[in-house]
Amino acid sequence: MRLAVENLDVSLSGRPVLHGVGLTVEPGEVVGLLGPNGAGKSTLMRALAGQIAASGTMRLGADDLAALPSAARARLLAYLPQSRIIGWRLMVGDLVGLGRLPWRGFGARLRPHDAEIVARALDLMDVAHLAHRPATELSGGEQARVLAARAVAQDTPVLIADEPASGLDPAHQITMMRALARLAGEGRAILVSLHDLTLAARWCDRVVMLKDGRLAAEGAPEAVMTAENLAAIYGVAAHITRDEGGLILAPIGLTDGGAP
Numbered sequence: 001m002r003l004a005v006e007n008l009d010v011s012l013s014g015r016p017v018l019h020g021v022g023l024t025v026e027p028g029e030v031v032g033l034l035g036p037n038g039a040g041k042s043t044l045m046r047a048l049a050g051q052i053a054a055s056g057t058m059r060l061g062a063d064d065l066a067a068l069p070s071a072a073r074a075r076l077l078a079y080l081p082q083s084r085i086i087g088w089r090l091m092v093g094d095l096v097g098l099g100r101l102p103w104r105g106f107g108a109r110l111r112p113h114d115a116e117i118v119a120r121a122l123d124l125m126d127v128a129h130l131a132h133r134p135a136t137e138l139s140g141g142e143q144a145r146v147l148a149a150r151a152v153a154q155d156t157p158v159l160i161a162d163e164p165a166s167g168l169d170p171a172h173q174i175t176m177m178r179a180l181a182r183l184a185g186e187g188r189a190i191l192v193s194l195h196d197l198t199l200a201a202r203w204c205d206r207v208v209m210l211k212d213g214r215l216a217a218e219g220a221p222e223a224v225m226t227a228e229n230l231a232a233i234y235g236v237a238a239h240i241t242r243d244e245g246g247l248i249l250a251p252i253g254l255t256d257g258g259a260p
């Protein structure tokens with residue numbers, strides 16, 4: 001299912017934050033959403049998730065996203081927020097099982113089909129071994145993977161993940177990106193915000209770069225993750241090399257040479 005955003009404007013507390021942003025995510029694609037702190041990545045995702053008001057067009061396939069009832073939206077689009085709050089002392093397996101709520105109704109038992117989807121989500125995020133631990137008693141990175149597994153268990157055609165790799169160790173950053181790529185390989189449309197430039201370059205089919213609430217660059221990583229764009233958008237000088245897996249980008253300094 002195709003996600004298409006056109007001309008999106010968002011104001012928060014009376015302050016314009018997004019200005020005419022447009023992007024598409026096709027089924028089968030991982031699209032990276034990049035940009036400096038405050039660029040508007042989370043705001044865009046929260047608008048897509050229906051958490052804040054926006055003007056412009058947001059379409060999921062033929063549907064107007066803003067007009068979809070929340071229950072229908074939850075079967076089409078899963079949203080993994082940046083904040084990682086686990087409010088209840090639930091076992092990890094049960095917490096990830098909550099991802100099935102849009103499909104089974106509150107209080108209903110997991111059917112075998114639901115249990116299979118939950119088991120796969122636990123595996124994809126490498127948290128199956130934690131299934132019987134209370135989620136509130138895990139490390140920060142473990143909790144992040146558990147919450148990602150819950151979003152995956154929603155089993156939606158579109159997944160929006162806000163900085164899912166932040167705070168993960170290097171192996172689990174790769175596990176995360178590989179999981180997203182696998183889900184895209186099954187035909188899902190994935191939008192993921194990232195601060196790690198190399199992860200974005202190697203795992204995203206396309207990247208969309210925001211700056212100050214505006215689209216600054218969009219295209220294949222090789223085409224747009226250039227030294228010029230990184231300087232203009234992030235204010236960093238980057239060492240850029242490549243191998244058979246794609247670009248390797250290491251920010252090595254600030255373009256103005258001074259302190260941030």
Ligand SMILES: Nc1ncnc2c1ncn2[C@@H]1O[C@H](COP(=O)(O)OP(=O)(O)OP(=O)(O)O)[C@@H](O)[C@H]1O
Binds near residue numbers: 012035036039
């Ligand atoms: N409730 C709010 N009221 C007013 N402005 C807000 C509010 N929430 C966020 N903003 C502003 O909106 C802008 C975009 O914030 P947003 O969280 O979308 O950025 P981001 O690109 O996700 O940044 P980060 O990389 O730090 O997560 C920022 O300038 C922020 O200060």
